[in-house]
Amino acid sequence: MAQLSPLGLGHGPFADLHEGAAQIAIPDMMSGLGATLDQTLWVVSGYALTLSALIITASRLGDLHGPRTLFAAGLTVFTLAGIGWRWIFLVNVPIGIAALALTFLVVPDIRTSRAHRFDLTGVLLSGAALFCLAFGLQEGQNHHWGAGIWVLLAAGATLAAGFLFHQSRRQDREPLIPFALFRDRNFTAMTALVGLISVAMLGLVLPFNLYLQSVLGLSAIKAGLVLAPSSLVSMTVGPFAGRLADRIGGKYVLLAGVACYGAGIVAIAPMSTEAMRHVPPHLAGAASGVNNTVRQIGSVVGAAAVGALLQGRLAAELATGKTYAVAFTATLHTTAILPIAVLIAGAAVCLMLRDRVTAPAAPAAEAAPVGGARTGQPAALSR
Template structure:
């Protein structure tokens, strides 16, 4: 097997498999939300923390982990991250309550943060410049595919087994990645010793945690003083972080401000955040809609989302080729248009009494759009970044995308809960006339008291009712939840589509450059080349 050691394509396969496994966990959990709510006796806001604990730990630690790879060796950190992620996945599958699951998901996020920055750095190291574009295309397509297939694969596991297997499945994959990595990856190298910006890490962590907590729990606590204080702390801490980072620019800062002087880098990073909003903003409400409103099993819901994955797979490859011929800017704009348009189409087509088939075509269009975003973003974001900052730029890029996922899940969850609380009350009041008069007030109060602590499937039902009345209450309650959730889902999806529109507008200000990335993750750009590109 020694002939495989150092083979770039074998290394890329190992890196892509680990990368795929970690990004898959950002979306695969969504399909299991109804199952976890029931089996763990958890609330929707608790399950949202299961989603966000992983993304938050991942986002906060990405840049620091990238520096650790330079210090301890990329192979060492990559395989250590895979090992920690695998053990945490096993622990998640064995969790006995929502609190344990949230804690183990955070540890999963730490493992993912250790390995993700090393994937891009090692691709840069092992591939020659002329093949780096193709390898980068595989890396970008892996990112897109992971988000698209998560719901389908998760639905199959949840239906055939149960929610725990969305975590157990990572164990054999992790073991395979470690075994293959030990065989094909070159020996770990210790390169440049970096200073760790501990105050920067602490300040960024506090700010992100307080912001996510405030947004996720705001509706539950009726946006009281605690929530307002958390958001205020997030804003103040972020301001302190930026001031502190400004003073550290000559001393290996956590975020080099020089990166953001390049307009393309700044704008494409914003587009990456917008794409994260699109993925989370569609998958979270749609999986609940398919299962809890239409009553589909997890596997059927996952199969109905396969057109999303199919569209992404079909368009990802051609998008990379067309980006070189036409320019990544235009492919990104086309992709964002189809992505956002497909989401709006999904929201318009979905109804409380419609069949699942109405979302197939719009999901396919959405997938085509998503597939046209990942590879162009991966190549365009590093264009014109100085070679000495390529490692930091990779870390910042990955971190901002994950911050986008955290913010997206927090914002989408907050909007969904707020709209659902309101729409359930409205629907209960409108439909209360369909049940006997003696029970109407209790029926409406059952939904009115849900507030921000919502149970998927409806509100509280009056107990100790005659059999015929109880049956009628159940039927009407299901109608209340179905119509109420659809009424809440539409504006939730529109919020994410609006963020995608902002990303589309940002693309208008990206310089148009054809051909491969002028600086494919590490190659210096001469003044003449830079001047030629900028026209």
């Protein structure tokens, strides 16, 4: 399963960088395009929604054509897209070229001889469900939470239920989501946590970014520099946090990081490590797809929820006669409740993790297979 680490390292920073660049540009897009906040938020939601609908599909295509081949193809398209778009995405190009070179140098080309099936019905059901739910949540305030919005949300919930039912009927035919994954308590807990963290990140960063530019008058570059340290620190120390989780158990590292989110952004890095720790190799592709999909769903839900909360509270504050700066500051205090509540739930999820179990050493008589280990070495280490 170690071969998945370079793929995760390539996807995580790239996705965070791209999404972060779009968030920083939101105030400029609003003024330049004359768009409202809920319209501009579709830049973030549309990206996360498309990604969440395709990640599980891509994981299955990776099983079919090889994860390295698929990852390199996606990385190439992503890098080329940075050349033909606004300058805020130009940073994708040098990082993409470096990541592409490392992909062929470091990532092994692993393929299975077994034929794989592609679940097109599952892809369509999940994509439609996500779109209906995201559109309903994000556009609810703009449409005054009318009957049409509630019909759309109900349709999304129905489609999601239909997707799960469809998956239950395909468990013996390569489903998009193998339910066997959720028998592992750590995987279930970490998949829930990664979604909650994504909601909290949007709930914290998006309003704060708008405050920096709309109220304090900082430029997009200065606001980006204010927000950059947390991402840079997380990317830099992530591998070390993963090793620390290996040594003392991810439960305690993650609990500390979630409880001290502001000062401890570093400590939530080993989520993927803990999620994948006990996953069987033959389910690794699906497990990675599910985990990353939930992460993007969290971004979609976070953008929709914070957008609705921000617009509703700001309108209420402005209606009292307050200036924009005073009204937005009061709104910022209210929207902070969302990430705080989500992080409390995340801390509770961390308590579900199993403590790290160290395999007991085998007796000396059993520890020396033919041509193998020194006397007294655990059999598990001698293989």
